[in-house]
Amino acid sequence: MSQDKIDIKDVTPKTFNPKTHKGKKDRFNPSSGIYVRESKGVFQKLRRYGGWFLLVMFAMVPWIPYGERQAVLLDIASQQFNFFGTTLYPQDLTLLALLFMIAAFGLFFLTTFLGRVWCGYLCPQTVWTFMYIWFEEKLEGSANKRRKQDSxxxxxKLIVRKTxxxxxxxxxxxxxxxxxVGYFIPINELIIGFFTFSGSFWPIxxxxxxxxCTYANAGWMRSIVCLHMCPYARFQSAMFDKDTFIVGYDTQRGESRGPRGRKADPKALGLGDCIDCDLCVQVCPTGIDIRDGLQYECINCGACIDACDKTMERMNxxxxxxxxxxxxxxxxxxxxIMRxxxxxxxxxxxxxxxxxFAQVASVEPAGLSVIRDRSQLFRENNAGEIENTYTLKVINKTQQTQSYQLDVSGLTDVTWYGRQTVHVEPGEVLNLPMSLGIDPEKLTTPVTTIQFILSDSNDFSIEVESRFIGEL
Known part of the structure; x- marks a missing residue:
């Protein structure tokens, strides 16, 4: 047996001691606050503009009108999911499953290629956290000033600023x-009901x-969510490989690190390009030191890149x-790349x-379901016909009132008892009780397969299969 031993690196977090770890925070301790320093640069502009774009989209969509309602309304109570001119019902929710699968594999692809850029640029936790930090900087001052004030x-004056x-x-x-909540309840009704105290309990x-949740996550917890609660940080390594783009520190170029004058020759001093300014740590929203190598806490926001590039520029x-x-x-x-x-x-x-998109294209503008009366298989009516009773459910998925014609095939000389022309309001589910009757001599089998047909004036039609039961 080989006596070679595998080198083991102890990564167990040490107990945080502010006296021996001056200027640093224990990122594994939720009670240890992280004062994020402002960082400016190319990647922070990209993150900021992308975040504001998504915020504006999120805030504006519920206010977009479409006809007599808002354009996007996920009305769970009515089991109707409205997207502009399209209304989806629970039977159409295979689209939702496909949408989740698209999001999942899109995230897998993005993570394998560019690492955790979703976390750094698009994740709501990051977007709201940086927005809260912006207000914190404007009202309380820079990171160093906030740290000094809090200690x-x-x-x-500080009470007023914090308030x-x-x-x-x-x-x-x-x-x-x-x-x-305005995506699920009409937002106008929601706001009016909230501020006039006339709204129901659950919306409020x-x-x-x-x-x-927003106040706690973005204002108080911040990196704690990323470090201790986010499941994505835990399984992302399954998608990473050595060709995944990450935020990385060039050890060969940067070490040995150490301070020096701007005009000093680092080679003569036996130093690398890293001047050990710690700015990369101070601007990190999760409080890590990227120079320690790849860590699961890194969200690929690029703040340390912008801070380091500015330092390199000042040092020429x-x-x-x-x-x-x-x-x-x-x-x-x-x-x-192409692996x-x-x-x-x-x-x-x-x-x-x-x-x-194939599923979206196949969504019908109307729906029909047939429920056969199960309390009795058939009955003989006053005309001597064998009669079966059904309840038809007609769903109008469009945003206009529609007229539909109902018919049946599979039986000859059948008598229709009930309405065959119906008018259905937008989004309405019309329950239509009706019966079919037929001369028993025209039945050739005890059970006959029939099709109910729903059609309109625009050459649209759908068929739903059912059964007609009689006796020989």
Missing amino acids: GKLTS LKHCAWIAIALATGFTF FWVLFFAA YKKGLISYTTEHRLEGHKTD PKLIGYGLIFVVMIGLF
Whole structure:
């Protein structure tokens, strides 16, 4: 047996001691706050503009009108899901399953290719957290100032600033709660009912619930959600490989790190390009040191890249000491982008999109279901006919009142007892009791397969199969 031992690196977090870890925070301790320093640069502009675009879209969609209702309304109580001119019903929710599959494989593809860019740029937790931090900076000051204030005596001026900050946070949280619930309940009715105290209990409860979640997650918990609660951070490694683009620190170029003058020659001092300014740590929203290597807490937001590039620029060094790179590239190897795993995720993603649009194209503008009366198989009516009773459910999925014609095939000389022409309002589900009667001499079998036909004036028709039961 080989006596070679595997090198083991102890990554167990040490107990945080502010006296021996000056200026640093224990990111594994939820009670240890992280003061995020403002960072400016290319990637932060991209993140900021992308975040504002998504926020505006999220806030505006419930206010877009379409006819007599809002364009997007997921009316769970009525079991109607309205998207502009299309109304979906529970039987159409295979579309929702396909949509979730598209999102899943899209995330798998994006993660395999670009790492956790979803977390750094698009995740609501990140977008709302950075928005809360922006208000914190404007009302309380920079990260260093906030740290000094919080470690000092609480003054009346600081109380006013903190009160204004929390008022702004609560306002954003309430707006978020109203907007989110407004996708499920007409937002005009929701706001009027809330502020006039005329709304029902559950809508108000859900507004306050989501507002409280927003306030707690973005204002207080922040990186705790990413480090301790987010499941994505735990299984992302299954999609990572050495060709995945991550935020990485070039150890060979940066080490040994150490401070020096701007005009000093680092080679003469035996130093690398890293001046150990710690800005990459100070701007990190999860409080990690990217120079320690790839860590699951990193959300690929690029804040450390922008901070380091500015330092390199001031030192007249080449940018890119910290960059979006791959482990293979850091090791001096070539990055293989078109690898089987990435291609596989991409193909499945495209197939799911194709199936989704095929399913959307096959959604009918109307629906018909048939429920046969099971209390009795058949009866003989006063005309001497064998009669079967049914309940037809006609669903109008369009946004206009429609006229439909009902008919039946599979039987000859059948008598229809009930309405054959119906007018159905937009989104209405019309229950239509009716019966079919036939001369018993014209029945050739005890059970006959029949088709109910629903049609309109636009050459649209659908058929639903049922049974007519008689006796010989």
